[in-house]
Amino acid sequence: MPRPIQALIHTDALAHNLRRVRQATPDAKVWAVVKANAYGHGIESAFEGLRAADGFALLDITEARRLRALDWRGPILLLEGVFEPRDLEWCSRLGLWHVVHREAQIDWLATHKTEIPHRVFLKINTGMNRLGFAPHAARAAYARLSALPQVDEVSLMTHFSDADAAPDSERGIDHQLAAFEAATRDLAGERSLANSAALLRRGNDPRVRGDWVRPGIVLYGSSPDHPLHDAGHWGLQPAMSLRTELVAVQALQPGDTVGYGSLFRAEQPMRIGVAACGYADGYPRHCPTGTPVLVAGVRTRTLGRVSMDMIAVDLTTVPAAQPGAEVVLWGCSQHGAALPIDEVAQAAGTLGYELMCALAGRVPVRVV
Numbered sequence: 001m002p003r004p005i006q007a008l009i010h011t012d013a014l015a016h017n018l019r020r021v022r023q024a025t026p027d028a029k030v031w032a033v034v035k036a037n038a039y040g041h042g043i044e045s046a047f048e049g050l051r052a053a054d055g056f057a058l059l060d061i062t063e064a065r066r067l068r069a070l071d072w073r074g075p076i077l078l079l080e081g082v083f084e085p086r087d088l089e090w091c092s093r094l095g096l097w098h099v100v101h102r103e104a105q106i107d108w109l110a111t112h113k114t115e116i117p118h119r120v121f122l123k124i125n126t127g128m129n130r131l132g133f134a135p136h137a138a139r140a141a142y143a144r145l146s147a148l149p150q151v152d153e154v155s156l157m158t159h160f161s162d163a164d165a166a167p168d169s170e171r172g173i174d175h176q177l178a179a180f181e182a183a184t185r186d187l188a189g190e191r192s193l194a195n196s197a198a199l200l201r202r203g204n205d206p207r208v209r210g211d212w213v214r215p216g217i218v219l220y221g222s223s224p225d226h227p228l229h230d231a232g233h234w235g236l237q238p239a240m241s242l243r244t245e246l247v248a249v250q251a252l253q254p255g256d257t258v259g260y261g262s263l264f265r266a267e268q269p270m271r272i273g274v275a276a277c278g279y280a281d282g283y284p285r286h287c288p289t290g291t292p293v294l295v296a297g298v299r300t301r302t303l304g305r306v307s308m309d310m311i312a313v314d315l316t317t318v319p320a321a322q323p324g325a326e327v328v329l330w331g332c333s334q335h336g337a338a339l340p341i342d343e344v345a346q347a348a349g350t351l352g353y354e355l356m357c358a359l360a361g362r363v364p365v366r367v368v
């Protein structure tokens with residue numbers, strides 16, 4: 001028998017979360033962001049649940065090829081554009097739309113031979129300071145692109161740095177929204193601004209919504225502004241459940257310790273379980289004692305240090321649990337309970353994004 005660990009990908013949850021995006025942003029088209037192997041869910045698995053999207057946005061040409069291999073004929077957008085001139089041939093061959101964020105990408109396009117002109121998204125840096133033309137340079141880049149025979153339509157795009165900010169903070173999206181509007185006021189073309197946090201919180205504003213929204217994390221059922229709002233608040237369902245089983249049970253006496261470094265010490269007699277999941281499966285080693293976990297659908301906590309292949313859990317609230325009992329590290333239990341990935345991420349000092357993306361290749365994935 002294989003190790004009992006398994007990641008379940010819930011296609012109905014993906015489809016549900018996509019519908020939530022459409023509710024929040026009526027009449028905007030939706031780029032389902034499936035970069036990083038669909039945030040760890042697998043391009044092929046995620047496609048099952050997200051095929052009602054208007055397009056797919058990602059970074060890697062190899063991932064774009066996987067989508068075309070699934071017979072997806074609709075738009076695919078390369079969010080960072082091409083990395084070298086040769087990539088443009090793949091864009092022509094696979095019909096990929098691509099972001100243009102720096103001058104060299106325009107130079108490469110100008111010498112590219114293609115029969116079918118490319119659809120491009122001109123990216124404007126309104127304050128994130130990662131990718132994009134400065135607002136004052138946007139107009140010239142737009143003019144250069146529009147004049148190229150290799151270019152079909154030019155769309156306009158930016159990315160928010162603080163869409164998840166607390167409402168009373170000085171951060172937020174308004175200064176970037178204003179910069180984008182000023183830089184693009186009289187330029188024709190479709191617009192794309194909003195990530196998950198922006199579309200959930202401000203999707204009722206047509207300037208934020210634009211023509212295309214770009215949800216990523218929300219599709220996978222994690223809250224983009226946790227802990228301000230949790231996934232339940234946004235009506236999201238977890239798209240991934242990481243499940244395993246207890247492989248051993250131990251009885252501790254007062255003073256007994258658990259795991260490497262003896263970080264947990266029993267104060268009274270107690271039963272603990274050992275679950276077949278560790279940091280080599282993608283479970284964060286930083287999770288301290290007390291990180292929530294479900295055993296047989298009952299909420300309990302981890303104990304001591306996470307090791308490579310195993311983790312100890314407290315069975316005080318589940319006294320009947322034996323080896324073979326279901327353990328849910330995040331997502332849904334077959335007993336009905338759920339554990340939001342965002343709570344586990346918070347315990348580890350990170351975000352749901354990182355946990356799902358870090359799911360290890362050795363964990364078998366089952367699409368349900």
Ligand SMILES: *Cc1c(COP(=O)(O)O)cnc(C)c1O
Nearest residue numbers: 033079159195196214215216217
């Ligand atoms: C990753 C990414 C998104 C999606 O962000 P979420 O916070 O996951 O919704 C949108 N736009 C760009 C440019 C991205 O890189």
